[in-house]
Amino acid sequence: MKLKIMIMALVTVLVLSVAPNASAYEDNVKAPERVYKVKTDDQTSLDAEQQKMIVAVQPYVSVSKDGLLSLNNVPNSLYEKYSLDQLEGHFAQLNNDVKNGKITIEKDLSITPLTLSTSVNYAKWTYNWWGYDRKFNNQASKSYQNWLYSAAGGGAIVGGLFFWVPPVASIGAVSAGYWSLLAVRIGAKNKGKGVYVGVTWVAAFRVDTLK
Structure with a gap:
């Protein structure tokens, strides 16, 4: 019980300390526009800003005859705006899996x-x-939230790392406050029905309640 109280206290401090930058990590609370539908049968989707980013970049994404992803002829302004060096890192991981x-x-x-x-x-x-x-x-949402609190509190996060964390390269550089915000968001969105979690190449998460 004392350990849980200490973890929750640490989470509160971390959330307050990263509040000025929260917009970089949290999703919009308002309902997202369906500009880019991730899957035809999804109950949820990424938020409007993330969808806008995906729609802007998609025309420059191509697949080779070998089934490998690449970016082509991307304007420099767009490349920098959306951190497409990180997307190319994501492509490298996917191409390796291919x-x-x-x-x-x-x-x-x-x-x-x-x-x-x-x-x-x-x-x-x-x-x-x-x-x-x-x-x-x-149940999995609760387990995920507990894992994130442990990670935010400096606990051993190696066990189950690849089960809980999607292999987006940019996630490796995030702070403990990031995991705290995600844990809080999952707790708020899990209403006994579970949650949908989406994460883009810039490690921006979207969390929504399953219907």
Whole structure:
């Protein structure tokens, strides 16, 4: 109990300390515009700003005959505005998975895992050219929140790292305050139904309540 109180106190301090930069990590509270629909059957989607970013970048994304992703002829202003060096890092990871026979990438930018899962949306992070997303049921949402609090409090985060954290390269540079904000957001959005979590190449998370 004392440990939990200490962790919650630390989370409060961290959240307050990063409040001026919270907009860089938190999603908009208002309902997102469906500018770019991530999947045709999604109950949720990324927020309006993230969708705007994806729509602006997508015309410059292409797939080679070998099924590898690349950026082509991107204006310098757009490259810098949306940190596309980080997107290229994400592409490098995806292309490596293609070469290792883990996934295939189609011309329409859809990505298909080549390993079978009995509940893909809940069992693992789903691949997208822009990042990853996943649905957590109620119990998994609580477990994820506890893991994030432990990470924010400096606990051992190696165990289960790849299960809880999507392999977006830019996430490696985030602070403890980032995990705190995400944990708080998951707690607020999990209303006993579970949550949807989406994360783009710039490590910007979107959390929403499952319906």
